Amino acid sequence: MDTQLFIEGNILTGRDAPPSHYLFKIESFSLLSKAPLPKYTSNQFDAGGYKWKLSLYPSGDKQKDGEGFISIYLALTETSSFSSGWDVNVVFNFFILDQLQNKYIVVQEWIERRYHAMKTEWGITKFIDLEMFHNPLKGYLIDDTCVFGAEVFVVKSTFKGERLSMVKEPTTYFYTWKVSNFSTLSSDQYHYSMSFGDQKWQFGFNPRGVGEGKGSYISLYLFIPASSIPDSTKLFVNFILRVKDQMNGKDFLFQSTFIMCTQIF
Incomplete structure (x- = not known):
């Protein structure tokens, strides 16, 4: 009561x-x-x-x-x-x-x-x-x-929310990919390098270009498999893509910084 x-x-x-x-x-x-x-x-x-x-x-x-x-x-x-x-x-x-x-x-x-x-x-x-x-x-x-x-x-x-963790001294990886028989490569698909680094990075390229670069450029990308890092993770990445000049030593460089998600970049 x-x-x-x-x-x-x-x-x-x-x-x-x-x-x-x-x-x-x-x-x-x-x-x-x-x-x-x-x-x-x-x-x-x-x-x-x-x-x-x-x-x-x-x-x-x-x-x-x-x-x-x-x-x-x-x-x-x-x-x-x-x-x-x-x-x-x-x-x-x-x-x-x-x-x-x-x-x-x-x-x-x-x-x-x-x-x-x-x-x-x-x-x-x-x-x-x-x-x-x-x-x-x-x-x-x-x-x-x-x-x-x-x-x-x-x-x-x-x-709900997210956690941001910054690495004070991140690891730097160097990788050289030598492509043989370039002229025989198909332009209907991407071609991938071996994986490298702890996150299993890969280079990927199309010899005849894709999108705006189709027919006039080589399209070159940096990839990471989604399975290499946890879901919804973002990576702050500073990278340099280099095409070696085998005759004169004047390599072509492309440097950029991106925040990458757990997809192909």
Whole structure:
């Protein structure tokens, strides 16, 4: 059975059933409130497929103007394995046990909160007034013992974004491709070199040209197989293509810089 109370402008609902996801019983609360640590963090618990912890400030979170209250927060843990751009949208609420009526009281503010890499903790700085909490007629603190709880419901989660990793001293590869019997090569297809380098680069060319260069130029390309690097990877590449002048030593050079995707370039 649910009951409703009206305390200091907030509608509070009391119910018989305990919180679904976590109960946090504190014995000797007075000793905890006098301890030098400003907060106590609970053990880890599971809810909605994620790992969570409760943080309780028995004398209030003074950095957020919570002095005179109990402050309570819900933190999402073990996020290091999440891909970049992740977020988790959550609806949660906190409970405190009225031990006189044996009912779990919750402030009715079921607001959706977004957890992400820059914000892994949400909560209520002024969860309950300490004067009210210590009032024996309220039943929140009996024999120096109190009980808090939490329910956590994941609305949706998304993982999107990308990671940029730059190499300070990238490897430079040199490769020479000698093409024999050039005049006999078919112009209906590309011709490929052997692969070279860790990413298995290849040269490819058409002896009669393709596209705008068809019939007037040699078309020369640098390729990388899509299987050589992970999906959706981009490579920043600085390269030089050289056609050797075997008579006078005046080689023809083409130098460029591109950001390449995991396709043929």
